[in-house]
Amino acid sequence: MQQQQLFERVGQTVFGALAAQPADALLALIGAFRSDLRADKIDVGVGVYRDLEGRTPVLRAVKEAERRLVEGQPSKGYLGPEGDVGYFDALKPIIFGASDFDDRLSGLQTPGGTGALRLAAELIARARPGARIWVGNPTWPNHPPILKAADLSVADYDHFDIVAQRLTFDRMFSALGEAVPGDVALLHGCCHNPTGADLDSDQWTAIATLLRDRGVLPLIDLAYQGLGAGLEEDALGTRIMLDIVGEGLVAYSCDKNFGLYRERVGALYAVSASSQQSHIVQSNLLSLTRANWSMPPDHGAAIVRVILEDAALNADWRTELAEMRNRIQQIRDLLAQADPVLAPLAKQRGMFSTLPLSVADVARLREVHGIYMPSSGRINLAGLTPQTVVPFVDALASLR
Ligand code: LMR
Numbered sequence: 179m180q181q182q183q184l185f186e187r188v189g190q191t192v193f194g195a196l197a198a199q200p201a202d203a204l205l206a207l208i209g210a211f212r213s214d215l216r217a218d219k220i221d222v223g224v225g226v227y228r229d230l231e232g233r234t235p236v237l238r239a240v241k242e243a244e245r246r247l248v249e250g251q252p253s254k255g256y257l258g259p260e261g262d263v264g265y266f267d268a269l270k271p272i273i274f275g276a277s278d279f280d281d282r283l284s285g286l287q288t289p290g291g292t293g294a295l296r297l298a299a300e301l302i303a304r305a306r307p308g309a310r311i312w313v314g315n316p317t318w319p320n321h322p323p324i325l326k327a328a329d330l331s332v333a334d335y336d337h338f339d340i341v342a343q344r345l346t347f348d349r350m351f352s353a354l355g356e357a358v359p360g361d362v363a364l365l366h367g368c369c370h371n372p373t374g375a376d377l378d379s380d381q382w383t384a385i386a387t388l389l390r391d392r393g394v395l396p397l398i399d400l401a402y403q404g405l406g407a408g409l410e411e412d413a414l415g416t417r418i419m420l421d422i423v424g425e426g427l428v429a430y431s432c433d434k435n436f437g438l439y440r441e442r443v444g445a446l447y448a449v450s451a452s453s454q455q456s457h458i459v460q461s462n463l464l465s466l467t468r469a470n471w472s473m474p475p476d477h478g479a480a481i482v483r484v485i486l487e488d489a490a491l492n493a494d495w496r497t498e499l500a501e502m503r504n505r506i507q508q509i510r511d512l513l514a515q516a517d518p519v520l521a522p523l524a525k526q527r528g529m530f531s532t533l534p535l536s537v538a539d540v541a542r543l544r545e546v547h548g549i550y551m552p553s554s555g556r557i558n559l560a561g562l563t564p565q566t567v568v569p570f571v572d573a574l575a576s577l578r
Contacts, residue, residue, distance in 0.1 A: 202320075203319070203552060203553065204223065204224055204319060204320075204552050205224065207221075207223035207224055207550050207551075207552060208223070208224055210544075210550060211223060211550045214548055214550070216548040218548060218569070219548035219549070219550070220547075220548060220549045220550065220561060220562065220566050220569070220570060221550050221558075221561045222549065222550065222551045222557040222558045222559070222561035222562065222570075223550045223551055223552060223558060223561070224558065225371065225434070225529050225530060225558050226434075226439055226558070226560070227405075227434065227437060227502050227506075227529070227560045228560045228561055229505070230505075230563050230564075232561075232563070234437065234439070235437065236437065237436065237437045237495065237498045238494055238498060239485045239491045239492075239494045239495040239498060240436060240437065240438065240481055240485070240495075242491060242494075243480075243481040243482075243484035243485050243488075243491060244481060246484055247477070247480055247481065247484060251480070254476075256473060257473060257476060258473060259286065259464045259467040259468050259472065259473050259474075260286040260287065260464065260467075261286055261287025261288070261445075261473065261474040261476070261479055262287055262476060262479040262480055262483055263287075264483045264487070265287055265445070265479040265480065265482050265483040265486075266285065266286060266287055266445055266479075268482070268483055268486035268487060269430065269432075269445060269482070269486070270283070270447075272403070272409060272413070272486075273400065273403070273413055273416065273428065273430060273447065274413070274416075274417060274420070274447075275410065275413060275417055277417050277420060277421055279420070279449050280453070281453040281456060282449055282450050282451070282452065282453055282455075282456050283447060283448070283449055283456065284447075284448050284450065284456045284457070284459050284460035284463065285428075285445060285446045285447040285448050285460070285463065286445065286446060286460075286463055286464070286467060286474075287443075287444070287445050287474045287479050288429075288444040288445055288446050288467075288474055289442040289444060289471055289474050289475060290431055290433055290442035290443065290444040291399065291400075291401040291429050291430060291431030291433065291444045292320065292324065292442075292444070293442065293444050293446075293470075293471065293474065294429035294430060294431070294444040294445060294446040295321070295324045295325075295397075295399065295429045296324050296327065296328070296470070297446050297463065297466055297467065297470070298397055298427045298429055298446055299311075299324055299325050299327070299328035299330055300328045300466045300470075301427070301448075301459070301462055301463060301466060302328070302330060302362055302395070302397075302427075303328040303329055303330055304462060304466070305462075306360055307329065308329060308330065308331055309330055309331070309360060309361065309362060310330070310331045310332075310333055310357075310358075310360075310361045310362070311325050311330045311331070311332055311333070311361070311362040311363070311364055311397070312332075312333050312334065312335050312353070312354060312357060312361060312362070312363045312364065312394075313325070313332055313333075313334055313335075313364045314334065314335060314336075314337030314338075314350070314364070314365070314366070314370075315334040315335065315336050315337055315338075316337065316338065316340075316372055316373065316532065316554065317334075317337070317364070317366075317371075317372075318366075318371045318372065318399070319552075319554070321364060321399075325364075330362075333361075334353075335349070335350045335353035335354055335363075336349035336350055336353060337350055337370070337373065337375070338370075338373040338375050338532070340373070340532050340533075340534045340555070341534045343522035343523075343534075344375070344522070345375045345377070345381075347377070347381055350385070351384065351385065351388065354385065354388055354389065354392075354394070355388060355392070357389070357392050357394045358392065358393075358394075359392065359393030359394070360393065360394075361392075361393075361394045361395075362394065362395045362396075362397050363385075363389055363394050363395070363396055363397070364397045364398075364399060365377075365385070365396060365397070365398050365399070365415070365419070366398075366399050366400075366401075367398045367399060367400030367401075367402075367403065367412065367413070367415055367416045367428070368400065368402055368403060368405075368406045368407075368411075368412035368413070368415065368527065368528065369401075369402035369405055369406040369412065369527050369528020369529060369530070370526075370527075370528065370530070371401070371402070371528070371529070371530050372530045372531075372532045372554060372556035373526065373530065373531060373532050374523070374526025374527050374528050374529075374530050374531045374532075375526055376406065376415070376526075376527055376528075377415055379414055379415070379418060382414070382415040382418040382419060383418055383422065385419070386418055386419045386421075386422035386423055387422055389419075389423055390422055390423045390424070395423075395425060395426060395427070396419050396420075396423055396425075396426040396427070397426065397427045397428075397429065398415070398416050398419060398426065398427070398428045398429070399429050400412075400413070400416055400428055400429065400430050400431070401429070401430070401431035401433070401434060402431075402434050402435065402528045402529065403430075403435055404435040404496075404499045404503060405434060405435060405499070405502060405503050405506065405527075405528050405529060406503070406527035406528045407503075407527055408500075408503070409496070409499070416428060420449050424449070424451060425449055425450060425451050426448075426449050427446065427447070427448050427449075428446070428447040428448075428449075429444070429446055430444055430445045430446070430447065431443070431444045432444065432445075432478065432479075432482050433478075434529070435499055436478075436481070436482055436485070436495065437502075438478045438481065438482070441475070441477055441478025441481070442474075442475060442478060443478035443479050443481075443482060446463065448460075448463065502560075505560070506528070506529060506559050506560055508564070509559045509560070509562045509563075509564075509567065510523050510524050510526065510531075510559055511524050512564060512567045513559075513562075513567060513570075513571065516567055516568065516571040517571045517574070517575065519574075520571070520574075523559075529558050529559055529560055530556055530557065530558060530559070531556070531557055531559065532554060532555050532556045532557070533555040533556075533557060533574070534555065535551075535555035535574075535577070537553045539555070539577050540552070540553045540555060541553075542577065543573055543574075543577070546573075546576075547569070547573040547576075549570065549573055
C-alpha cells in the first residue's frame, strides 16, 4: 500500500487504537545515569550488584562454567517447555533444604524471576479467574502490573513504615486476616524489595499459620537468596511457609545470586496438596509456558547447572556470593555509623532500603548531587562504596 493511503487510514488501523505508555520509571534510570557526564555521579537505582569499581562482574564460577559449555555442550536442540531439568533439580536442596515434598513438588525453568511470577499469575488465573492477590505496601513496583496482566485483582497489606523504618507486622497480620479462602498472598522470601525489612522466623510462622487457617495460597518471590544473611538463612521463611501451609508457589531467580541478570534465569516451583494434584499443576504449567515463551532460554540455566553439579565450582560460587553479601552489609554498617538517622539500615538485608525522601528530595539529589534513585526513595546499597558513603550521607543531610 502507498504511504499516503496508509497515513489516511492511521486512525482506523489496529495500532491506531493504542495509547502511548510511559517508560518504566525504574529502568529509565539506567539511561538517565549513563547520559550524566559528572565523574562523581552515584547510581543507587536499578537492582544490580556492583563491586568496588562500580562494575557488575561476571562471576569466576560463571566464566568457568561458560568455558565448559562452549567446549563441551553437545547440542543446541530444543529442551522442551520445562527447560533444563538438571538445573531445576539442582536448585531444590538450596531452596527447600531438608523439606521433602516428594512428588508434591512440580515446576519448571522460566525466563527470570519475572517469567516465574507471570506464569504463577496465569496459573492462579486459570484456576480462579480474577482471584484476589494480596501484595505488600510497598512492594517491587513491577509486582502489580505482572499480576494485573493476568487479570488478578490486587489488594494490599501494609508491610513497612518508611518514616519510622520499621516493619508494620501487626498491620500486615490484621490485613491478611481479612483474606478469604481462594485468595493468594504474595510475600518476599528474603531481602525485601524495596525495604530490606524481612520477617523473622516467629513472624513467618504466624503468617503461615494464618494463611493456612484462612485457606490462602502463598506465592513467594525468592529473587535474592544468599544476598541477605546467607543461603540457608534466606530460605528459612519459604521453608516455614511451605511446611505449615503445605501448598504454595515459589518464583525463583538466579539473576542476582549468580550475577546472570541479562541471561534471565528463573524457575517456578509449585507445592501441591497431593501427588495427583501436582501432576495436574505441572500439566497446566507446561501448557501455559507453551502459550507464552514456548521454551525458556537455555544458556543461563545451563551455567547454573554446571556450577551446582561440580563441587569445586559450587564452592567457588558460594565464596563469591558471600563476598557480594558481605560487601552489601559493609555498606549498610558504614551508612548506619555515618549518620544515626540511617542506623536502621544496618539491620535490614539485601540490596535495598527505602529512605523517607519526597519526590522533590529525589530530584534534588539527582540534579544537584548526581545521585540516581527511583522517586520512591529506594536505594541499591551495592551502588555505594566505602569512598562514596560520605558524599552520599552528606547529600542526604543537605536535604534536612
Ligand atoms: C530492581 O528491582 O531494581 C530489579 O529487580 C530490576 C528490575 O527488573 O526492576
